[in-house]
Every structure is written in structure tokens, then in C-alpha cells.
Amino acid sequence: MHRYGADCMYVTDTGGRLTIDDARGRTRAYQDVLDPSTQLGFNADRKPSLSWADSVVTVGEGGAYRVDASPAGHGTGAGNTSLEAFFAAAGLPGWEHKTDRDPGRRR
Structure with missing residues (x-):
């Protein structure tokens, strides 16, 4: 797809039916x-x-390099991946992201 100009390709689970193994396998494929x-x-x-x-x-x-997510998982139908849940889980293995999960906190 790159030769046709694609910078990014998405694996999508619009039915919400992929298990963790399915999601891993499809992105690896x-x-x-x-x-x-x-x-x-x-x-x-x-x-x-x-x-x-x-x-x-x-x-x-x-x-995967990109993830579609939204605040509180809001979206059409059943909604999307919740930003809050994703960043909380991404912080467990120590992944670096530039998201302040506590914007009210004074620095």
C-alpha cells in the first residue's frame, strides 16, 4: 500500500469482537x-x-503506532477506546506518552 501513497494503515474492529489474541495476530500480520x-x-x-x-x-x-481513542470512550454506536483507560494501562509497562492524566495538579 505504501507504493500507492499510504502513510498509515489501520486494523479495525468495528464490531468489538476481537479478542486480545485476535488483535495481536491481525496487527502482526x-x-x-x-x-x-x-x-x-x-x-x-x-x-x-x-x-x-x-x-x-x-x-x-x-x-501499532497509532490508536484511535476518545475522552470517556465517546463515539457513535458503542463508542471507542477510552483515552483514560488506554493511558492508565499504557503507564503500567512504563510507556512514554505526553499526556497529563491529572491536569489539575500543580507542578
Whole structure:
């Protein structure tokens, strides 16, 4: 897809039915065939509330660079991955992100 101008490809779970293993496997399969300069993203609906876990595993183990998420998981239908849940989980393995989870705190 890179030769056609794609900078990023997304694995999507619009039905919210992927398990963690499914999400990991699909993002790895994309990584196997994409040009290394093409970023990989992941978009999950939160129907069975697996979206944050699927998003974390696709970044940590599946090679995803981008994750679609929104505050409190708001979105059409069942909603999206919750930013709050994703960043809380991403902080556990020590991933660096530039998100202040406590903006009211004085520095």
C-alpha cells in the first residue's frame, strides 16, 4: 500500500469482537506485509469493553503506532477506546506518552 501513497494503515474492529489474541495476530500480520515506513494504527469499538486491552496489545506486541481513542470512550454506536483507560494501562509497562492524566495538579 505504501507504493500507492499510504502513510498509515489501520486494523479495525468495528464490531468489538476481537479478542486480545485476535488483535495481536491481525496487527502482526499487517506488519509482516507492510513497508517498514508505513505506520500501523488500530481502531476498536468498546462493545465488550476489550477495546483498551486490544489497543494496548496492538501497540506493545503488534506493532501499532497509532490508536484511535476518545475522552470517556465517546463515539457513535458503542463508542471507542477510552483515552483514560488506554493511558492508565499504557503507564503500567512504563510507556512514554505526553499526556497529563491529572491536569489539575500543580507542578
